[in-house]
Amino acid sequence: MLTVQNLHKAYPMGKTTCEVLKGISLEVGDGEFVAVMGPSGSGKTTLLNCISCYLPADAGSIRLNGGELTRLRGDALAAVRNRRLGFVFQDFLLLDGLTVRENILLPAIIGGTADAQAEARADRLCAIFGIAAIAQKYPAEISGGEKQRTAVARALINEPLLILADEPTGNLDSKSARAVIRSFEQAKAALGATIFMVTHDSYAASFCDRVVILRDGVVWRTLGRERRERAAFQDALLDSIREMGREGA
Template sequence: MLHVNHLYKSYHTGSATYEVLKDVNLTVEKGEFVAVMGPSGSGKTTLLNCISCFIPHDSGEILLNGTPLENLDEARLAQVRSKKLGFVFQDFCLLDGLTVFENICIPKIILHSPYKPMEAKAQNLMELFDITDIADKYPAEISGGQKQRTAVARALMNHPDLILADEPTGNLDSRSGAAVIGAFREAKEKLDATIFMVTHDSFSASHCDRVLLMRDGQVQKELKRQGSRREFMDILLDELKQLNERM
């Protein structure tokens, strides 16, 4: 599904060069829910932005279903972003002037898809994420958790190969955050969605199949979920503590 091989990324300020990603290697298989964790400045968001091709990387390769993304021109990249990738952001990125139903339909509208199948797909997603009762409401009229579940539904409208989520529970209280992670789990289990999530939240990460721990621009360790979610969260908390102590 997703293969990142020997990825490097630096930023230049005047005569200074700051290495942000240093030989990052990772794989995400179809149907996996994978999280990336690590202290601020470890390169998590830069990694996500490189995978999404929002920013260029210096060297290495990013393969999505065998296609090297760095070789695509802007037109092909636009197609990949609209059809192959789904995005969920910390600040929701919903359009205030559109209803929940209309926001969910945006990816299909952009592609000029027929209305009836689009309506049916949106209805199915709203039922899956328990937001049917707010279909006609506007973003200003719903809670943060409802906004993010709307954003998850929107990300799934084109049945993307990969969903990229950047701190999806960062602006939510614990109850709303749990509902959003539940939406991701539903998407994985019922829609076979593949999700790659950057998060600071150990609770959210404990629901994943694997967690990659980053520090200083490198993947330091990979943890596979074993045992109960609670046991996995305890392991994550301990590993993160050790990671921070080595800084």
């Protein structure tokens, strides 16, 4: 599905550059729910923005179902972003003037594919995520958890290969955060969605199949949930983060 190999990215810093990604390699399998953790400044958002094709990589390869993303430009790039990738942002980014259902249809409208089939899919997504009853409401009239479930449904409208999410639970209380994670689990179970989520929250990460921990721009460790209970996996994640802290000290 997604294969990242030896990815490098630096930002200009005055007359020099600051290398943020120093050779990241990772894979995400079809239908897998993977989290990226790591301290603030470790490069999580930069990695996500490179995979999103929002930032150009300096070196390395990002392949999605075999297709190289780092060489895409112009219309081909826009098509991949609109049709192959789905995005969930921390601040939802719902349009206030559109209803829940219209917001969900927005990527299809932008892609010129808002036909009866897309409308039927929007209704199915509303049913899966338990927002059918509020489909005609506007964002100002719904809760934070409902907004984020709307955002997850919107990310799925064009049947993307991969959902990318940067701190999707970052601004939410624990109940709403749980609702967002549940919507990812439902997307995986009902639609076979593949999800790549950046989070600093070990609770959110503990629902994933696998967690990639970054430090200083490289993959420090990868942990699989395997058959562990969620709480046991969260304990293992917290142990790893403490161990990383001791190594760094």
